[in-house]
Amino acid sequence: MAVELNQLAAYCNDFLEVEAVTDFCPQGLQVEGRSPVRSIVSGVTACQALLDEAVAAEADLVLVHHGYFWKGEDPRVVGMKGRRLRTLLRNDLSLLAYHLPLDRHPVVGNNAELMRVLEVEGAVPFGRLGGVAIGMGGQLATPTDPGVFLERVEGRLETRILHVAGPQERIQRVALCSGGAPDLVEEAAEAGYDCYLTGESNERSTHMAREMGIHFIAAGHHATERFGAAALGRHLAGEFGLQHRFVDIPNPA
Known part of the structure; x- marks a missing residue:
């Protein structure tokens, strides 16, 4: 056709x-x-x-x-x-x-697909840019050991990650935004998420994650937008x- x-x-x-x-x-x-x-x-x-x-x-x-x-x-x-x-x-x-x-489409978007691949459920809008939400937030079915979740990210995205550890002994609430959005870690922490995942890191996002008490994962720009x-x-x-x-x-x- x-x-x-x-x-x-x-x-x-x-x-x-x-x-x-x-x-x-x-x-x-x-x-x-x-x-x-x-x-x-x-x-x-x-x-x-x-x-x-x-x-x-x-x-x-x-x-x-x-x-x-x-x-x-x-x-x-x-x-x-x-x-x-x-x-x-x-x-x-x-x-x-x-x-x-x-990035932001609720069905075929990069973030919707990341939610599906990483088994993050109950998608809600997250991370505003230009007046609209470009990321998503949700939760894992059960509280998960950080190491287990990190292995899931690396395995399913076929990537090597950068991880800044947070104080949470279990991860359940996860926010994500594909590509290059490291500064949204602050918004994720303020919204009460246990973990924020994006593609890229920068110098200040590491300090923000440590000081605001949240797991931060940079999984690769390409890997999060495949x-x-x-x-x-x-x-x-x-x-x-x-x-x-x-x-x-x-x-x-």
Whole structure:
């Protein structure tokens, strides 16, 4: 089956509620290619390796979490950016990218998928940015030894974590926000969570976690954002009868 490119992009914009959040790059269709769309390759970041995989697979569209044209970046189409865009344009490939809207979506979002994978139940909004919640909070079915939960995170996200230990001997209430949101550890502690998980750490978040008494886990930006684009791709494949393949380009960061 197939769907017109503009119809697919409009559906995604509506489904992900892109108008609800102010972001750091344009959301949705960033590079227009051929239509109709029959095949999608999804991935975390529109890097050259992912584009090459899409070309080899003869896909019509690349669906990612991290696209192009970020605020503050050099706008010139030269060097690495030029090579990436030439790959898309020469192969008539479309690029569809969703950043914060894909993080926060309650069904296919990175955080919703993290909740599912880590068995954190009862999702509620958490972590406000630009007037909307971008993270989620919930609880484990039973109070869990921190070491057991850390092993779950590393095993299921296939990552190595940074852990700042809190005073709690058991973890039950967990807040999370995928990617780079270490400063939300303060909000998590103030809300009474036992543990806060995100992708990246910074110097001040370690001190905040220690002083506010909460377990803090930085599990990797890529590792915490591997699930949303894949989930959205599966959703679109089911909704429109498209072919879809998620390609994970390894990234330890």
